[in-house]
C-alpha cells in the first residue's frame with residue numbers, strides 16, 4: 001500500500017532503523033538508507049532494498065542538510081538515528097552530552113525542517129520518531145539520552161499540532177529494550193557504572209524494567225511504523241506509542 005511513497009529512515013544501516021526500512025520496503029515504499037557501518041554490508045543492503053545510501057553524520061547541522069539533499073523529497077520521515085552513553089552525571093563528558101542532544105534530538109528537528117515543505121505540497125506525510133521508554137521515564141546514568149528523548153517527545157507533539165491540517169501526522173514509537181547493537185554495546189559501561197556482572201546487567205537492570213522479561217524484536221517496531229503509515233492511522237497524531245512490554249505502565 002506504500003508504492004509511490006518514498007521513505008527515509010535515519011540510522012537505517014542497523015537495528016531498529018533497518019527493521020523499519022525493511023517493513024516499509026515490504027509494503028512497496030522506495031527507501032533511502034542512512035547511517036554508518038561496514039562498506040560491504042551497506043552495499044549488500046543497498047542491493048537487497050534497491051536503495052540509495054547516505055553516510056552523512058547527523059550529529060551536525062551540515063550533515064543533516066547533506067542527507068536531505070541526497071535523499072530528495074520524502075513522504076515518510078522516520079527519525080531513528082541515535083546513540084547512548086552511560087555514566088554518572090559528574091563523570092559525564094560534556095562533549096558526549098552535546099553529541100547525544102545533537103543526534104538524538106536536534107537531527108529530528110532539522111530533518112523535519114527540510115522535509116515538511118514537500119509533504120505540505122504533496123498533501124500527505126508521516127513523521128515517525130523513534131523515541132524510547134526513556135521519553136516517558138528516567139533511569140540513572142543516562143542524563144543526555146533521557147533529556148534528548150523527552151525533548152523528542154515534545155518536538156513530536158509540536159509537529160503534530162502544526163501539521164495536522166495538512167494530512168501529515170507526527171508520532172513517537174517508544175521501545176523498551178530492543179536487542180540491537182545499541183543495547184549490547186552499553187552493557188560493558190553499565191557493568192562499570194553499577195559494578196555488576198554481564199548477566200546481572202542483562203537480568204537485573206535491562207530486563208528488570210521490562211515486565212514481559214523479553215527483549216522487544218526490531219521487527220515489532222517495523223510493524224508499528226507500517227501501521228502509522230496506513231490511512232486508518234490518519235487520526236493518530238501527536239501520540240507516543242509504548243512498545244516496552246509494560247515497562248512504563
Ligand code: NAD
Nearest residue numbers: 011012013014015016035036057058082132177178180182
Ligand atoms: P543501532 O546502534 O543498532 O543503530 C543506530 C543507527 O544510527 C545506525 O544505523 C547508526 O549507523 C546510526 N548512527 C549512529 N550515529 C550516527 C550519526 N552520527 N549520523 C548518522 N547515523 C548515525 O541502535 P538501535 O538500537 O537500532 O537504535 C535506533 C533508535 O532506537 C535510537 O534512536 C535509539 O535511541 C532508539 N531506541 C533503542 C532501544 C533499544 O533497546 N535498542 C530502545 C529504545 C529506543
